Amino acid sequence: MLVTTRVRAAARRRRLAAALLATTTALTVAGSLAPASVEASTVGYAAVQEASRHNGQPYVYGAAGPTRFDCSGLTKYVYGRLGRSLPHSAAGQYTAAGVVHISQASRAVGDLIFMRSSSGAISHVGIYAGSNRWWVAPKTGDHVKLQTLYSSHYSVGRVR
Numbered sequence: 259m260l261v262t263t264r265v266r267a268a269a270r271r272r273r274l275a276a277a278l279l280a281t282t283t284a285l286t287v288a289g290s291l292a293p294a295s296v297e298a299s300t301v302g303y304a305a306v307q308e309a310s311r312h313n314g315q316p317y318v319y320g321a322a323g324p325t326r327f328d329c330s331g332l333t334k335y336v337y338g339r340l341g342r343s344l345p346h347s348a349a350g351q352y353t354a355a356g357v358v359h360i361s362q363a364s365r366a367v368g369d370l371i372f373m374r375s376s377s378g379a380i381s382h383v384g385i386y387a388g389s390n391r392w393w394v395a396p397k398t399g400d401h402v403k404l405q406t407l408y409s410s411h412y413s414v415g416r417v418r
Contacts (some may be wrong), residue, residue: 262403301340301417302368302386308336309385312402318394322346325337327395327402329383336385336393342417348372348383357415370415371407387412 309332315325315370321332330351336343344351351357352372360369371392373382384394395402 301342302366305336305341305368305385305417306387306393307344308339309387309402311406312336313404315395315402317398317400317402319398329395332393332395332402333383333385337417344417349380351383352380352413352415356418358418360414360416362410362412362414366416367413368417370417372413372415373409374411374413380413 276294301363311322312327312332312335316326317328318326319328320331321327323335327335330344330346330348333351334346337344342356342357357370358376365371365386365387367388369386371384371386373384375381382394384392386392389408391404392407393402393404396405
């Protein structure tokens with residue numbers, strides 16, 4: 259029963275991602291929105307929806323899903339489900355070829371939030387959900403959750 263439920267859930271996620279990408283293509287062809295903005299917003303909302311499906315799953319250092327995650331494992335897994343490839347480290351994702359850096363003021367749903375340590379090094383990553391909140395796998399002993407951004411010492415990256 260559990261396997262059947264998971265298979266059905268996975269199929270629903272694939273159909274949703276395909277439908278969102280089809281909408282992107284249709285809007286782009288119709289010319290109603292710029293291709294980059296349509297794709298970014300469509301993928302961003304799909305990323306937040308996928309991240310929310312993992313709410314409550316445990317943080318495990320080095321884990322990249324589908325039932326256990328560390329911070330970069332969560333972002334890697336979520337974007338992987340949407341056809342985007344990211345490395346499995348926050349610093350690696352920050353410098354990844356498919357990640358474009360934007361200002362904090364320009365952040366949008368689905369963007370990656372890269373927290374910085376006091377030395378300025380990238381130390382943590384999560385997915386921006388809007389309203390100053392993000393989906394994140396915080397630390398050992400905790401779980402994937404939606405939480406308020408706790409610092410202003412961060413950079414923003416958009417996955418292309």
